[in-house]
Amino acid sequence: MKLNQIPVRQMKGVSAQKEQELHAFGIHTIADLLDYFPFRYEDYRVRGLAETKSGEKGTVQGTIVGNPILQRYGRAKTRLTCKVAVDGILLTAVWFNRHFLQDQLTPSREIILTGKWEQQRLQLTVSSSEFPDSASARAGTLQPVYSVGGSITQSWIRKIIGLALQQYGAMMEEMLPVSLIDKYKLMPRREAVTRIHQPEDTTEGQAARRRLVYEELFLFQLKLQAYRSLNRKRMDGTAHVVDAESIRVFVRTLPFELTDSQKKVVNEILTDLRQPYCMNRLLQGDVGSGKTVVAAIALFAAVKAGFQGALMVPTEILAEQHLRSLQKLFAAAGLEVGLLTGSMGERKRRDVLAGLQMGLIDVIVGTHAIIQEGVNFRNLSLVVTDEQHRFGVNQRSILRRKGLNPDVLTMTATPIPRTLAITAFGDLDVSTLRERPQGRKPIKTYWVKHGMLDRVLGFIRREVDNGQQAYFICPLIEESEKLDVQNAIDLHIQIQQAFPDMRVGLLHGRLSASEKDETMGAFGRNEIHVLVATTVVEVGVDVPNATLMIVMDAERFGLSQLHQLRGRVGRGAHQSYCVLIADPKSETGRERMKVMTETEDGFEVARRDLELRGPGDFFGTKQSGVPDFKLADMAADFEVLEQAREDAAELTANADFWKEAAYARLREILKQDQLFQGDLLD
Template sequence: MSSSLFTTPIVKLQGVSSKKAEELHALGISSVGGLIEHYPFRYEDYRIRELSEVKDGEKITVQGTIAAMPSLQRYGGKSRLICRITVDGMLLTAVWFNRAFLQEQLTPGRDIIVSGKWEQRRRHITVADSEFPDRGASKSGTLQPVYSIGGTITQAYIRKAIDKALTQFGALIPEILPAEIVSKHGLIPRREAIMRIHRPENSHEGQEARRRMVYEELFLFQLKLQAYRATHHKQQVGIVHPVNNDDIRGFVGTLPFSLTDSQKQVINEILHDMKQPFMMNRLLQGDVGAGKTVVAAVALFATVKAGHQGALMVPTEILAEQHARSLGKMFEPLGITVGLLTGSMTDRKRRDILASLQMGLLDILVGTHALIQEDVYFRSLGLVVTDEQHRFGVNQRSILRRKGMSPDVLTMTATPIPRTLAITVFGDMDVSTLRERPRGRLPIRTFWVKHEMMDRVLGFIRKEAEAGRQTFFICPLIEESEKLDVQNAIDLHMQLHQSLPELSVGLLHGRMSAAEKEQTMGAFAAGATNVLVSTTVIEVGVDVPNATLMIIMDADRFGLSQLHQLRGRVGRGAHQSYCILIADPKSENGQERMKAMTDTDDGFEISRRDLELRGPGEFFGTKQSGMPEFRLANLLNDFAVLEQAREDAAELTATESFWSAQSYQPLRDYLQREAGEQSEPLD
């Protein structure tokens, strides 16, 4: 889109008052270009069809003749207008609700066009729209675009405004894609596509227009990522880690388990990057329990052996404490020191940790977002590992990275998506994927039950306890809420004390002090507590191999990926584990989540279904990951286009001509505008 269209205020458009301009601003439309790129999300079909073509319950538009005087019924301040019309020799009943003013216009013998829901058995149309050909039909025979609206902005108003914008400024819409790409994919010209997407003559035109604009949207998104890679990634001088393979093999040999083939492959990919003179920027994704922490430990070991320090940033204090303990057990026998930094530490402990870090006496620092505070200084930061990357904003991750001289970056997530989609979405990162479970782990058996089956659930808890196993019991709230009728942890803790007097029941939630949390988790990890009632504070990373039962109350209140994360807290030992979802979901979406959880325990499949249910923007966390909300594209349905756009963008940005030839100036201008908006120079 021409930059002049985006600098032309919306009030310059005929018919847009300052008040309407404010309401359009609330929809994210501040310029003429923004209005033209406010695309419809669907179309209302007003094309006249034969009755024989229409199925029962479908929307239909027909043209007929009024056969008799209408009748008007009034009830409780509402009205129903009934009229008989003939269509193709068939007598139909048309019904309007709350349209009493039409009664005088429905005169016998007058032609009429009606659109609405068709009931075949009764030969009945519930009319949504109607018009008279003798007045000059405006909708019939067309596909009418339907836009996102709000306030006093109606569909009729925004259709008219966009129509005026296209008439007044349409000639200024430039082509932005290179001619060779337009030709390669058989795309229609940009101006024509934008005109057609707002004013399609038929379904084929609308599809061709959408195909062109979806490709462009995904191509421009990928172009930003690939241009960033070309100008920053492998040209940005990083730390060379002279990794000694014998040292790595020696460290792996000290572990009390064997690595999976998938872990070995991923470690090789990471160590290969760490040996290079450019900064590593790699995403490590894997299902819950796939062994990402061990992979991160190998990378941290490599940076320390090369004379540098490592940082591991995690989202919660419980997880930070757990990682610090597990890494300490691995590294301290080897003379490698591990420290912990969290927001709840005493001032004295914090000062000691920061002094050791700055002097280089501390090799690895594990912590929460406390790691990115201003007074945290590393002597020589060589590797930054971020666990559960979606929990941290883009800025938080970059602050930690800037605490060193271009350290290598390893980002981990247990919310896996198909590798090809990950490569495409996280285009500025290399992607490693763990698919295997550690050897000997059994699939977790998952059941969905209603609240009235609680007695049976309690019996299952007793049975597991008698076998020496432990139970997690998760609630959506800490305490009772007036607004939400769901189970809370404090009440459930008291109820379980009464229902299971022979068992020890612990309580864990986010309002407890760090010492209380550590004591509670320590007792559970040591087996002193049979049942742990908790909120989602234990969602990520908590590892208690003896826990075999995960029970989630009001499970329909949780997202699908979150449910899978919670389920992943069990099944970490050699014994069969179970997940019980207690829910009475009223929404179809809630029922779909329960079904997905009982159908599979494959995190990649769970993520695919979550993406379908929630949509890409919410799934990726637009604010957190920088993932845009696409106007037209859908990451699931348009995945093949996304991959093609990625290939085209990567190929183009790798050529010298892209950065200098006049034919690519519109794309370079676009990149410069985007870089300016994000306050980040292109090169």
């Protein structure tokens, strides 16, 4: 019987109540119990006072001098003090609410104390203590600390895991092939699991963690790489005949020179289009890095190969924006670009649907209206989705099914460190645009306090008088009893009163789609000078004449969100500015303001955001597909993650992996995974 088949209830000492509480921690079997790793260690290794910094926790050994003194105060509260000689220094040991120790503190007895050392007062506030002559002494050890709760205490979980290691340790199976263990000089699995729970010293604990982190990341990547490998075999795509010369001619008609980054990404996409299997590529680029042009070249290549392309975006404003951009780019090439949105008139809609079905429309741009019933293509071979995180998996898969397994290019302006993108979207190839197009000036970012609002209003006046426009962003739509932050409705009135000669617009999520479109259209035509809004403008809106982005209560926004908002300006030839108005009370809030004023690089912002928030918050919960690792930390272990991905890709691409006995355990793990059961996933 395998460890993942033995219920944890079989362990001596696990009652029915304890079993239920262990289930709450995800521990159902002996395998789960052994893989319930500590998140840190309590250091009970004895050090001298000289090695213990004042204000920090340490463990020392000394001799009790004199009798203890017990003081009672409040209701059932006690303070127990005793003089202890340590390294020739007479210190005062203090215990709170440990009156029962009084009789054990006898003069001349050796004692080991762990607690906070205050050098100036020669006092140690004791968190735990023991006597070397006691049978249960822990001194000299690193004690694991687990996530516990209810009746599950640290001492109980330590004891039960210790028993499980004794009783079942020999049954632990090796997961990794010998080739990888030798390649990285990793501990065998049985030793690593034992040592992570019961390390002799820090070095041993680190070596155990290194082995188990690699295993965790490797198994995750193995599933993704195996899925991709099998998917490519089972999903026949379209091998586009891409004429390199026609692509070069088209690129020469563009009104600007491609950056080196754009050229590299275009080559990656064109290579995929030529292959007989489906492209599944993520194109991520900072705001203003030129993703639309790359998508246009890909769509042009698909059309020139005799097929149709589709570009799906989350809003009608964006759809119309992309329509205008593509019509300009494709004008010289004579490509027909159509638009399909939910608010179109019936007659126009019928014409577009007929054009798609007969192949008269080469490229369709639209919202989710593209995936509705009755929308049929003649020969769709390339699907581009912009701001892909705004679409659910089901929506993307419906669009994919409208063609015969078309190639898929998903785009996002939310920069993610490359290695983390590989993890979050592990079944996709990742292309990254890092450079800004030529002629774009860096956006100057300032952080000011609320008391400087009058100066900010003066800044707005100067920009508008120069013919430019401004955004004013608020965290809330209307006033809240719970939150003392600026709201859009009140600020709109305030700005109107401050600038009676200006046209001030209001945009928020409660407006209807047509009201939003009307307001954004007016702002785009410079009929509105200042737009007061919530984060509705965060993604994709392109108004080159807007040069000033002001964010109220900026500490209430995440770093990546602030960076997205900043990206709404700086899209024209004029110098642009971002002003963050904030009085952050937390260290994290102050750090966010500091990062925003120090760098304009979205990937650096994303990296710092990850450090501040952690991967769970960074990606959002379930929708991202980012796993909740037991040990691995995607920010700290990114190099291991990259290596694990390379190893998994190399292994699954090798025919030997699918048949040799050395990899039988890994194949068994894959068969157990839901990813490989039933239908293919999107």
